[in-house]
Amino acid sequence: MENNNSWTQNLGKDVPASIVVFLVALPLCLGIALASEAPLFSGIIAGIIGGIVIGFASGSSLAVSGPAAGLAVIVADGIGELGSFNIFLLAVMIGGLMQLTLGLLKAGVVANFFPDSVIKGMLSAIGLILIFKQIPHAFGLDEDYEGDMSFWQKDGENTLTEILKITDYLTPGAIIITVISLAILILWGLPQFKKFKFFQVVPGAMIVVLFGIFANVFYKSYMPEFYLQDSHLVSNIPLSFGEDGGFSFSKFTSNFTLPDFSAIGNYNMWVIAFTIAMIASIETLLSIEATDKLDPLKRITPTNRELIAQGMGNTLSGLIGGLPITAVIVRSSANISSGARTKVSAVLHGFMLLATVAFIPQILNLIPKSALAAVLLLVGYKLTKPVLYKQMYRKGWDQFLPFIITIIAIYFTDLLIGIAIGMVVGFFFVMKSNYHSAITVARHNNNYLLRLKKDVSFLNKIELRTILREIPAGSHVLIDGTRAKFVDSDIQETLKEFTETASMKDITVELKSTMDNLNGLAPRTKEDLQELTKA
Secondary structure (H helix, E strand, O other), X not given: OOOOOOOHHHHHHHHHHHXXXXXXXXXXXXXXXXXXXXXXXXXXXXXHHHHHHHHHHOOOOOOOEEOOHHXXXXXXXXXXXXXXXXXXXXXXXXXXXXXXXXXXXXXXXXXXXXXXXXXXXXXXXXXXXXXXXXXXXXXXXXXOOOOOOOOEOOOOOEHHXXXXXXXXXXXXXXXXXXXXXXXXXXXXXXXXXXOOHHHHHOOHHHHHHHHXXXXXXXXXXXXXHHOOOHHHEOOOOOOOEOOOOOEOHHHHHOOOOOOOHHHHHOHHHHHHHHHHHHHHHHHHHHHHHHHHHHOOOOOOOOHHHHHHHHHHHHHHHHHHOOOOOEEOHHHHXXXXXXXXXXXXXXXXXXXXXXXXXXXXXXXXXXXXXXXHHHHHHHHHHHHOOHHHHXXXXXXXXXXXXXXXXXXXXXXXXXXXXXXXXXXXXXXXXXXXXXXXXXXXXXXXXXXXXXXEEEEEOHXXXXXXXXXXXXXXXXXXXXXXXXXXXXXXXXXXXXXXHHHHHHHHHOOEEEEEOOOHHHHOOOOOOHHHHHHHHHO
């Protein structure tokens, strides 16, 4: 049987996937750095470290890490508040050390409390956002940076009004590239093509990018009215060439920056470091949970190890001039949809970022954004397929409502706020379900069976008191707690009060439980109560 954890057996799937992830990650690294008001190369550094360092250290087979759009505002505000990018790098570095500590303290257990419906809602929301955010790029409206995931944009527009603007910015050259690129990607995924080795080994996204570059070269020579200028291309990658036109190691390394260690006593720096550590950790755990759900092999990532890996990555990123890093669901989902099987894909994409920005940045600067938009449109569709909505609806309102509310909340706010809203809704339905199923009562004549099931929390206190109050005098009550795994202290106290006073109403109580805290609630006799009254 094939060993799916062996990287040598999966190179045929991991290498093509790594190319797709590289092509998706490159503009996102630049776009997020631009939105963060940080040096553009700091985004590339974060992408390289996210791929190579975190890729090696992580226990996830498919997650891909890099700079995250969710941290862009925090980065921009942090740099502005500290007044120096070098001081901000120190905050990133210390934030990484804090993440390392969280991992060692096993704080990754928090990931177990994310409801399944909320995680699926997050994936669908990311898919919708990708589609709506890429539509303008597909038509040639490239005013906003790649990687922008917020509904409200810095230019005063929002995701919906930006789409309404495209009629004023229609770019025929970009539209042609988008349409043909989508056709290539769709054909590439058809079963009748997949049986050929070429279509298995060569990723459709690479063909799309090459097509986009050559199409624009063709436009320039034969259809100049369709030619795409720099604003429609990636075009922001810093060059590392000397005056002779060759690779310059010193110019390349000049893009790396050290933190300002003299600011170690700056209080605001520590606050920003803590903020980065907390938000980066939460976003990572959410992305890891979502990635595991997308994994066709259903592997489970060790979350404590993931926090340690992210801490290592952020510590190094801050040390050499990079942005904060998290596991990123957009890149991870692109990795999975491209057929990746092991972490080799994530690591290779990091090496590709390093090699290409060092040696062939001028070629990368020729990639049309419309070609990349086609790739991300397809990734978005795979995340939010209509069949998923039908499946969640069939599961009932307690699953569908948290799912759909999470989608709406993320779409109209951002990832973390939307997840917080979805979690509140999800926990409400969890508590509602437990509330109704934790206590059952059955009656036959004057015999009552009161059964405690699963976890009985303080939320069931009112229900339990109502049941006990309505039991008539002369009844026999059997309290069965053998199925209960947890009984809240408020519930224990309520049962204790009932058993101690039951004999006053000629109610006999029988307790049946495997839990010591319930077995200790011995019923009182009338004689016991009389003795207590005298005392």
